[in-house]
Amino acid sequence: MSCAKKLVLDLDTGIDDALALAYALGSPEVELVGVVTSYGNVDVDTAVGNTLALLELFGHPEVPVYRGLDRPLVSDGPFSPPAGVRRIHGENGLGGCWPGGRCHAAPRDALDFLVSLVEGEDDVIYVPTGPLTNLAALIERAPASVGALSRVTFMGGALTVPGNVTACAEANVCNDPEAADAVLRSGLPTRMVGLDVTHQVVLARDRTARWRSLGCPAGRFLADMTDHYIGIYERNNPGMGGCALHDPLAVAAALDPSLVGCLPANLRVDLEGVTRGRTVCDPERLRDAEKDCEVALTVDSARFLGEFCDRVERALGS
Template sequence: MSVQKMILDVDTGIDDAMAIAYAVADPEVELIGILSSFGNIEADRAAQNALKILHLVGANDVPVFIGHQNPLDHNYQRIDVNSQIHGENGIGEVELPTPTQPVATQDGVDFLLTAAQEYGDQLTVVATGPMTNLASAWEQDPATMKKIGNITIMGGALTVPGNVTPVAEANVEQDPVAANQLFTSDLNVTMVGLDVTLRTLLTKDETSQWRTTEAGSKMADIVDFYIDVYADLYPELGGCSLHDPLAVGVAIDSSFVTTIDMNMMVTTEHDAYYARTIGDKARLNDPNPNVKVAVAVDKDRYLQVFMNHFKQLFN
């Protein structure tokens, strides 16, 4: 079995916490570092949350780096809905021990480029927050970024409405300029967006199965907060979406989803279509599209693997 070297680029809210746990549990992954971003919460608090989750799942040796703290073209400001969905502390108002491991001093984007240089096509990068760190690394050193074997993002919405505006998904909306730079680069990217994550759901029937250990109960408390918010905001779904952990799952096993090959762009004008992810009309006839867009998901098989991973962690 070949093991992927993986970096997670997170804005550690609740679904990012599940993504971290999934990566730690998967036997095909060596998690070599976590890179924090703004989004669900500020980048520095996202880094602290990542360290807390790593401690919870017994992975204290994984270093955490802070990346960009603001979008490329404006200053970050946390919006009220993020506090509502993820809690003021980003992890469902659950108190976890203060991590003993400090945040790494190296700049997060520098760490990403160093890892890309070292591991090349053995490296997988999964971004579950805004794409600012990836776009910045691309701007600094495109040749090194092209060495990365697998770039998978959780973001965007092609066939369904957005979740912050009728057209915009949250991670893209936080920094549309960065997302557009990533999509219109010649990096090969897999987009795991709302098209598939809204179909991949978790309920308290599943989280209750983790409550056999103290750590499992803490994770269940965190995710149950998310499930309760979804019940209020999106009662039609019947559970909480596994946005970020699905992206990690797809990065490891692409057969979880069906994709279409497209050249994508993001609308960056400040109008009704701001932050929309859409096909790039200027590159419709390009014979080598660079984005694989997930449009269907084997949700039952994915949920089975997800639950197996979490039972392994928390039993």
């Protein structure tokens, strides 16, 4: 009988989500019991297809995939990624590469799955790496989930650095500010792994060359996909020396919180004006003794990168 903790990922399955998925599958201390899909890097249906194909490529087609909400809480229509996002992640979200295989399973409803999860399981690790729409909807449908969920680690936000969509806003929060604000004000314990730390962990081409040298289809796919991503960073952020590992770091910090140093804080999200989408300390709760969120501000980059490469190679079967 396995004693591994249960893990649920909530992915808008683009390139760094695919890397996070590989990291999770290569982590022996957890069992991936489901993937909930979202929108952001791609639309939600593309996220479903990408996730199913990746799970098959990595040899885990048994992991169930659940279709999440297809639009922000206050939107009238489904989300479609803008042209800038399609350039970064490719038209299919995976750098124009395709992992092969077919999508064999029809996805089930994400909210039904999440409600049953919080009612029937204890100490599940839940990591959203896209907008927080599914989580906000879960809290609205099942308010008791705030007490049932352990601390949720999410990739998103920027507290001490500029945003990557506007000067204030990070992409995941910007895609649904109302959802992020609802989650951060709900009382749910959270850990924010945002641009403050994800821009400190960078993957270079020597690592992808290693994956390609393994000689397996999954290694070649992952290398080609990630080299596309690195190429975007080389054009837009040439001083970084590679691509930021946004989503993998969130998964890593959920499994091993000692990788990051955190500031306890109560946060809100600005919903109006030029600062819409900004994550900021809530002035109404600054003096509250209890802090709902841990904001990651420092990271052990060397240790994380070593573990990331080891676990991805384990997922690739090497």
